[in-house]
Amino acid sequence: MTEQPSPAGGRPTDQPPTDAPAPAADTGSGTATATGPTAARVDRPTADAWAALGGAPELLDRVGFHGPDDVLPSGLPVRRLARATVAACSLAAAELAAHRIGGPVPAVRVDQGAVGTSFVSERHLTVDGRTPVGFAPLSGFWRASDGWVRTHANYPHHRDRLLAVLGLPADAGPERLAETLSGLRAEDVQERAYAAGALAVAVAPVSDATHPLAESLPVPGTAAARPLGPAPVDRPAAGIRVLDLTRVIAGPVATRTLALLGADVLRIDSPRLPEAEDAHTDTGFGKRSTRLDLADPADRAAFDDLLATADVVVNAYRPGTLDAYGLAPEALFARRPDLVLAQICAWGWTGPWAGRRGFDSLVQAGVGIAAHEAGPDGRPGALPAQALDHGTGYLAAAGILRALTDQRTGRPGGRHLRYSFAGTASWLLHGIAPEPPAESSEQGTEPYDPAPYLTVTDSAYGKLRHALPPIGYDGAPTDWARPPGRWGTDRPVWL
Structure with missing residues (x-):
């Protein structure tokens, strides 16, 4: 150190x-x-x-x-x-x-x-x-009657839903969970959890399905992006305003990287959705954080004021989650045809699982990475890092930076970028040589x-x-300009 x-x-x-x-x-x-x-x-x-x-x-x-x-x-x-x-x-x-x-x-x-x-x-x-706690006791691999299942119960609401759908008391521990899951089929657990809003995925063999590593969808119109003046080499994103609608790792890594490079990044969370402050501490460097309830008229007005002059929106919520608030891509581009919108999801943007909840660990289980990494005893394994999270985060940040350049040196107009853990996973499994x-x-x-x-x-x-940040080019910043502040305590204004 x-x-x-x-x-x-x-x-x-x-x-x-x-x-x-x-x-x-x-x-x-x-x-x-x-x-x-x-x-x-x-x-x-x-x-x-x-x-x-x-x-x-x-x-x-x-x-x-x-x-x-x-x-x-x-x-x-x-x-x-x-x-x-x-x-x-x-x-x-x-x-x-x-x-x-x-x-x-x-x-x-x-x-x-x-x-x-x-x-x-x-x-x-x-x-x-103090070393923060990683996965919660009810998150992990469990034997089912016909294989294995991976659960994710780090957040209290996910833990409560998992226990409830399995008919377990709210204070049930790992032993009770293991006993219950051992008598159920892995796919049955997966589908019951999905229907209840809980998180469990059957460990599957390596999938031959492929998803794009990155997508750039057409955006109507050619509205010119806001001009950018000179900036120091270590702050190429200086002056860029980023609305950060992300949680957990991938999206926050992307916006943490944009903040490193000088962007004004403001993370917005619902006051009704809890956050693990240790997770925020890890990915909150360089950013500010506020809480707004988009169903509240005053908070929604504050959000709309921010959106009116934002350059970038990063959305890592489950596809469709924010559509009811007028934040579907079509609605955003109707209001701001010059916007850069980057979306991150778990399971890809097409197919029957596209709208499902997911985390890196669950995608590893569902696409066959966990089976590929199994030990000699057959117990599923995991990658040495949350590599789908981090890798997708850096890809998203890269795509946003490229879009900011291309808007000003190539074709004008908005950019709609999409990334997924499934895309990063299929690249790892099928697109990169050993x-x-x-x-x-x-x-x-x-x-x-x-x-x-x-x-x-x-x-x-x-x-x-x-x-320290890994971004490396001649003149790159060596650390963030500010440490993480307290989650949700900043004013909802641009600097």
Whole structure:
């Protein structure tokens, strides 16, 4: 742990930056080997993510990697997914920075150690020395009569619904839950939970279904976006106003990243929906937080005032949840045809599960990741990080940054962007080549130690040990400008 942030997205001070790799041809093995003096590799997953975001392929020669290779070990190429999503986001930030400063796109230098640490940022967080609780006792894998089921009961209302639908008392513990589930079919538990608004998913074999990694839907009209003047290279999103309608990890990671890059991010929650303050502490860096009841006329007027001058809306609620409040995409673009709207969901945007509730852990179970990662005893396993959450968050931030640039340098008009855990999962399962044997980064193999990628910050919650941001390009910010404030206590106004 370091008291001061280290440079360039958490890069240790004894690790000099590498030169950007030279352009390289695809070798068909999942990476492309450079022929320039650095003998660098151009990462194929990064190229695929960048293409999905509509990025110019000639900018990929700006991207380089360094740092430890032994991060996020898994039977699936989680390290490659993680560094590709961060690299794409870093390149999108560098592209916007070039537009704001009127110069060339800065070189992107992604430290795999910073990436690995940030992808488990919630596990590194301590508050005055206290380590927050991760999954609640009733969240996890449980044997069913014909297989396994994964539950998610971290929030009190989800716990209460799960116990109620299973006919268990409100104070039932893990033993009672295990006993009950062992006598039920996994799919029956899944469907009963779904009908009751609880969260349980049967562990399924690896699915061959695919979903887009990123979508950009047409938006009518060509309304010009608000012009942006010059901005410092470490604040390419300065002046951008972001309405943050997100919870848990993926959406908050996206907006935390936009805040890092200078955006004015205001998270809005309902006063009737509780939040775990430790989760807010981890993802609230750089942002402000307020509570508004959209059914209350005064609160709705305050929200509409914010929306009138927002540049970006990020919505990570279940599809359709906010439509009744006039916040369906069509309604938003009718009011604001220049808006950038980014939506994140769990199960993809088409198919019978598109409208279901979901979390990273449940999607891992439902698409076959948990079965793929099962141990020798057959017990389902999990990825070494909430990689669908974090990876989707960085992809969403990257897409928003790209949209902000493209609005001002390419086609004017609004942007409707969509991402899903199912899309990120199918990319991990089917779209990224397995880790090549003994692959090494530009800097060579080195042991991973998270300490250089952590720092300590005072906050309203106390002294926080937290992960540094992984965004890495020449001149990138090394830490957030402000710690998280108390959840829901900021005024509903733009700075």
